[in-house]
Amino acid sequence: MNKVSARERFLMALQGGPIMPPDVFVLLCGEDGLVRMERAVFEFANFAGWADRKRLNEEGRPSYQPMILLSGGHGEEPYLLSARKLAPKVLGKGIRHDRLLFDHDSETIREQAVNTIDRAKEDGWVRLMLITSAYHLPRAFLTFLKAIQEADLEEKLEMVPATMTDPTPWWAPPDGMTTSRIELFEQELITIDESDDCATYEDGLAYLEFWETHEPDIREMV
Numbered sequence: 736m737n738k739v740s741a742r743e744r745f746l747m748a749l750q751g752g753p754i755m756p757p758d759v760f761v762l763l764c765g766e767d768g769l770v771r772m773e774r775a776v777f778e779f780a781n782f783a784g785w786a787d788r789k790r791l792n793e794e795g796r797p798s799y800q801p802m803i804l805l806s807g808g809h810g811e812e813p814y815l816l817s818a819r820k821l822a823p824k825v826l827g828k829g830i831r832h833d834r835l836l837f838d839h840d841s842e843t844i845r846e847q848a849v850n851t852i853d854r855a856k857e858d859g860w861v862r863l864m865l866i867t868s869a870y871h872l873p874r875a876f877l878t879f880l881k882a883i884q885e886a887d888l889e890e891k892l893e894m895v896p897a898t899m900t901d902p903t904p905w906w907a908p909p910d911g912m913t914t915s916r917i918e919l920f921e922q923e924l925i926t927i928d929e930s931d932d933c934a935t936y937e938d939g940l941a942y943l944e945f946w947e948t949h950e951p952d953i954r955e956m957v
Contacts, residue, residue, distance in 0.1 A: 741936040742924075746873060748943045749896050753950045756782045756799060757895055758860040759836070761851055763844070763867040763875060764807035766909035768816025769824070774897055775866045776828045779803055803830060804854070804863075806838040806847045844875055845932045848882040855892055862893040868909075869901040870920035877933040880942055884934060893946045 762775040782801060803825065805818035818837050826832060836854075841847040855863065867875045876896055883892055903909070905917040914922075927933045934942075 741940060745936040745939045745943075748940060749873060749876060750898050752895075752943065752947050754864075754895055754898075755862060755893070755950060757801060757862040757864040758858075759802045759804050759855075760864045760866060760897075761804045761806060762821070763847060763865070763871070764805055764818050764821050765815055765867075765871075766912060767868045767903060768821055770901065770903055771866055771868060772816075772821055772824055772828075774901075775803055776825060776830060778864060778866065778897060779830065779834075800834075802834055802836050804836040804838065804851065806851060807841055844878045845882075848875075848879040848932075851879065852882040852886050852888065852892070856886060856888070860892065862895065864895045864897050866897040868903070868916070870905075870916045870923060872896055872898075874923045874927050874930075874933060877927060877936075877939055878930075880934040880939060881932055883942075884938070889942060890945065890949075894942075 760775050760779050762771055764771070779801060783799070805821055805825070807815075807818055818839050822835065822837070825835065838847065838850045838854075841850050851863070854860075865872070865876060865879060876894065879894055880889075883889055883894065886892075903916060905920075906915050908915050908919075927936075
């Protein structure tokens with residue numbers, strides 16, 4: 736029997752696990768932007784609603800005030816939806832303007848990761864949820880993890896992968912593209928192997944295991 740590889744174990748572990756209320760929902764803008772936005776708004780509303788019911792401060796207001804970070808400002812038309820283009824659509828979903836943060840300048844996933852982790856240090860975030868397309872999630876997660884490692888925050892900043900079912904078809908391309916998502920996923924795995932911007936699969940597994948075994952009891956948070 737062939738031994739399961741670290742890559743296979745990581746890809747499986749990335750699909751599930753404890754999901755705790757994050758300080759910020761990091762929406763990586765780009766192709767499939769509207770689908771990504773729907774997922775971000777859904778997760779935001781889900782956790783904010785939970786907090787409204789369970790956690791009030793002395794003034795009777797929610798003590799949990801999460802943010803949505805729209806990250807990604809550049810790219811080729813017509814398939815890229817940047818942070819600037821997605822902002823009014825997010826606001827149209829009922830998210831208040833004071834709940835939005837922006838990274839308009841990042842052009843690559845590496846820049847998105849570094850800019851986000853720099854902001855996490857400045858603002859004192861302890862948990863973020865990473866939201867992107869299903870085929871892009873493994874490389875995005877490992878790129879963000881590399882930035883977390885460089886900042887020496889592996890045991891201080893938790894990154895939660897958003898694993899809600901993606902309604903987009905695997906054997907069809909994103910709008911404006913010709914490559915199917917399953918082929919894009921294959922390309923992403925090749926890029927992970929060749930890129931110096933990604934943490935290793937072993938590092939990804941160790942990070943996910945650490946946070947799963949160090950999660951607080953959800954009952955302590957209500």
